[in-house]
Amino acid sequence: MTAPLLLSMGDPAGIGPEITLKAWAALKDKSEFAFAIVAPPRVIAQANQDFDYPLKEIKTCADIASVFENALPILPIDGRVPTPGTPDPYHALSVTESIERCVSRCLSGEAAALVTNPIAKDVLYKAGFKFPGHTEYLGQLTLLEPPPYERGPVMMLSGGGLRVGLATVHLSLKDAAEQLSAEAIIRNARVMNGALQCDFGIRAPRISLTGLNPHAGENGALGHEENDIINPSARLLRSSGIQVTDAQPADTLFHAEARENYDAVLAMYHDQGLIPVKTLDFHGGVNITLGLPIVRTSPDHGTAFGIAGQNKARPNSLIAAIKSARHIANNRANYLQNGLN
Numbered sequence: 235m236t237a238p239l240l241l242s243m244g245d246p247a248g249i250g251p252e253i254t255l256k257a258w259a260a261l262k263d264k265s266e267f268a269f270a271i272v273a274p275p276r277v278i279a280q281a282n283q284d285f286d287y288p289l290k291e292i293k294t295c296a297d298i299a300s301v302f303e304n305a306l307p308i309l310p311i312d313g314r315v316p317t318p319g320t321p322d323p324y325h326a327l328s329v330t331e332s333i334e335r336c337v338s339r340c341l342s343g344e345a346a347a348l349v350t351n352p353i354a355k356d357v358l359y360k361a362g363f364k365f366p367g368h369t370e371y372l373g374q375l376t377l378l379e380p381p382p383y384e385r386g387p388v389m390m391l392s393g394g395g396l397r398v399g400l401a402t403v404h405l406s407l408k409d410a411a412e413q414l415s416a417e418a419i420i421r422n423a424r425v426m427n428g429a430l431q432c433d434f435g436i437r438a439p440r441i442s443l444t445g446l447n448p449h450a451g452e453n454g455a456l457g458h459e460e461n462d463i464i465n466p467s468a469r470l471l472r473s474s475g476i477q478v479t480d481a482q483p484a485d486t487l488f489h490a491e492a493r494e495n496y497d498a499v500l501a502m503y504h505d506q507g508l509i510p511v512k513t514l515d516f517h518g519g520v521n522i523t524l525g526l527p528i529v530r531t532s533p534d535h536g537t538a539f540g541i542a543g544q545n546k547a548r549p550n551s552l553i554a555a556i557k558s559a560r561h562i563a564n565n566r567a568n569y570l571q572n573g574l575n
């Protein structure tokens with residue numbers, strides 16, 4: 235029997251509990267996507283007031299398969315009920331506990347993958363959370379286990395026929411330009427290459443690198459990073475057998491014909507990579523952490539406090555993340571057993 239999926243709660247004052255309930259209702263007849271949420275039961279019960287779906291507290295992941303068809307399985311933790319739409323650092327402990335419990339069950343093999351509900355970074359920072367986001371936190375929590383390919387973590391968004399990894403993530407634009415390094419480009423391209431093979435079954439991945447500057451620097455006239463950092467990294471990667479391009483102008487890299495030429499893009503900073511994915515497919519986009527010993531996906535959107543508790547949130551991106559987690563977990567198991575076939 236295949237292991238089930240686990241969902242972390244995310245910020246309880248956001249839309250996570252609501253979209254989890256809606257995702258359960260959409261998937262309950264599809265046993266391959268069976269999941270439980272790790273959360274305080276009262277938090278889920280509060281979000282369920284609009285729906286009155288059956289809920290069931292369970293003790294272990296082994297209970298998920300038999301419960302899922304008839305009720306949303308909940309692996310209980312402690313925590314206070316929030317006011318929807320009103321974030322409070324008080325909830326930080328239950329937010330991180332939910333993530334950590336999911337991770338340990340993925341590492342033990344009881345669960346096949348982790349799908350995270352959105353957290354609000356600034357709220358966690360106020361409670362002393364020391365990581366920029368899930369991506370780096372999960373990298374730390376799984377540091378003692380080897381990943382099946384080069385170690386990340388690397389953030390990659392998938393949606394609208396695009397896969398876009400990031401060379402820098404949660405930095406101000408100024409810091410991203412200053413901190414862009416050959417080391418990050420080379421490491422992240424290697425992780426992406428390994429992930430495209432292992433997690434996506436692509437035998438010989440083609441990766442396009444964006445430039446940092448307009449027109450990829452216009453031969454140095456509009457910036458030096460392409461000539462000094464990106465293209466030398468690309469040459470080194472090609473010499474090790476990884477198919478990457480030199481820096482490409484980002485403004486002409488994401489249209490339909492351009493997308494035929496690569497399996498993934500490595501973008502140099504957050505918005506350069508996320509705007510195309512979220513514009514093409516906001517409600518179907520998935521955030522995937524590459525280079526971890528566990529499989530982790532997430533919806534591409536955030537906590538949406540402005541609509542929390544109003545039955546307005548769409549579960550589509552979470553459903554896409556759940557399906558993607560199962561797909562990657564299956565591909566990874568197949569790769570570890572048979573290699574690329």
Ligand SMILES: NC(=O)C1=CN([C@@H]2O[C@H](COP(=O)(O)OP(=O)(O)OC[C@H]3O[C@@H](n4cnc5c(N)ncnc54)[C@H](O)[C@@H]3O)[C@@H](O)[C@H]2O)C=CC1
Binds near residue numbers: 521537547
């Ligand atoms: N994976 C994660 O944990 C992520 C967390 N965030 C966090 O979320 C917080 C809010 O970020 P924002 O920039 O406001 O982005 P957001 O994605 O929460 O909201 C942007 C807009 O999209 C709408 N929206 C988002 N998800 C929706 C859904 N499922 N159905 C219908 N409408 C939806 C919102 O109402 C809002 O108008 C931030 O603190 C950020 O750190 C943001 C992205 C990912």
Ligand SMILES: NCC(=O)COP(=O)(O)O
Binds near residue numbers: 366368369508532
């Ligand atoms: N913009 C993407 C995002 O904020 C998700 O970050 P993470 O929590 O997955 O690291």
